[in-house]
Amino acid sequence: MPKIIDGKALALEIQNKLAKEITNQKLTPSLAVLLVGNDPASKIYIELKKTACHQVGIEFHEYCLAEETGNEKVLEVISFLNNDDDIDAILVQLPLPEHLDTNQIIQAIDPAKDVDGFHPENIQKFLNNQTDFVPGLPLGIIKLLESTGEKLENLTAIIIAKNEILYQPLAKLLQDKKIKTQVFKPEDKNIKNKCQKSDILISACGQPFFITTDMVKDKVIVIDVGTNKVGDYVVGDVDYSGVFEKAGHITPVPGGVGPMTVAMLLCNTVKLSRVKNKIKSTP
Numbered sequence: 689m690p691k692i693i694d695g696k697a698l699a700l701e702i703q704n705k706l707a708k709e710i711t712n713q714k715l716t717p718s719l720a721v722l723l724v725g726n727d728p729a730s731k732i733y734i735e736l737k738k739t740a741c742h743q744v745g746i747e748f749h750e751y752c753l754a755e756e757t758g759n760e761k762v763l764e765v766i767s768f769l770n771n772d773d774d775i776d777a778i779l780v781q782l783p784l785p786e787h788l789d790t791n792q793i794i795q796a797i798d799p800a801k802d803v804d805g806f807h808p809e810n811i812q813k814f815l816n817n818q819t820d821f822v823p824g825l826p827l828g829i830i831k832l833l834e835s836t837g838e839k840l841e842n843l844t845a846i847i848i849a850k851n852e853i854l855y856q857p858l859a860k861l862l863q864d865k866k867i868k869t870q871v872f873k874p875e876d877k878n879i880k881n882k883c884q885k886s887d888i889l890i891s892a893c894g895q896p897f898f899i900t901t902d903m904v905k906d907k908v909i910v911i912d913v914g915t916n917k918v919g920d921y922v923v924g925d926v927d928y929s930g931v932f933e934k935a936g937h938i939t940p941v942p943g944g945v946g947p948m949t950v951a952m953l954l955c956n957t958v959k960l961s962r963v964k965n966k967i968k969s970t971p
């Protein structure tokens with residue numbers, strides 16, 4: 689298997705399969721995306737999601753609100769989308785402007801339309817094995833790990849993250865695969881030592897060049913979730929050129945986790961649409 693884990697190619701393969709399924713079964717899935725403000729990275733992500741939706745045949749509805757929009761107005765839009773029968777799935781693009789209450793806004797999404805799986809009710813159901821709906825980002829990471837062809841069972845993994853919404857479901861999925869997983873915050877003083885002992889290293893700390901060559905084990909599998917703007921470039925959390933030499937497998941940025949997250953978003957939109965419209969999936 690090649691050293692570079694090609695998320696873009698894998699995402700394309702998944703999207704092509706999904707497009708066929710949508711056409712053959714005459715599905716009409718629809719996704720609403722809500723953006724508040726002018727964050728340039730968010731705008732780029734939304735464009736990527738829109739293009740991918742159009743390519744596979746998912747209706748894409750974009751709601752853009754001004755930076756200064758208040759909490760009540762955002763909640764009003766969500767309530768409108770919750771009640772709109774033509775909308776199967778809702779995504780609120782994060783991060784929201786600081787004056788907004790992100791938790792309250794996520795909790796206002798109808799759990800049946802929560803395509804990210806971020807609603808606390810959905811997170812609890814997932815952690816308690818009460819649903820087969822898997823949040824997109826962690827699911828994409830698992831598929832990237834599987835694509836290496838390596839035997840993952842009994843390996844050790846470290847997740848470096850600040851955000852519970854990401855690491856809780858991801859840690860569960862890894863543990864379900866019998867991968868011994870530990871989560872650390874980037875500021876933990878034992879981080880270097882812990883990284884050096886891990887067979888799998890997943891970084892989502894949002895700090896460019898945080899993971900350096902001296903921190904990783906020989907033949908490590910590296911999944912870089914970071915998307916950090918440095919000058920005109922987007923880079924991950926990993927000092928790629930150095931770590932590449934030592935790694936067994938590594939995701940590039942861009943072209944690794946990002947496209948897979950989009951592909952999983954599309955799959956989950958179709959999944960919610962099937963449930964809402966009571967359409968069985970075919971094997």
Ligand code: GUN
Binds near residue numbers: 780781804825
């Ligand atoms: N911002 C960056 N990635 C994501 C994502 O997967 N979902 C949402 N809602 N916002 C994001």
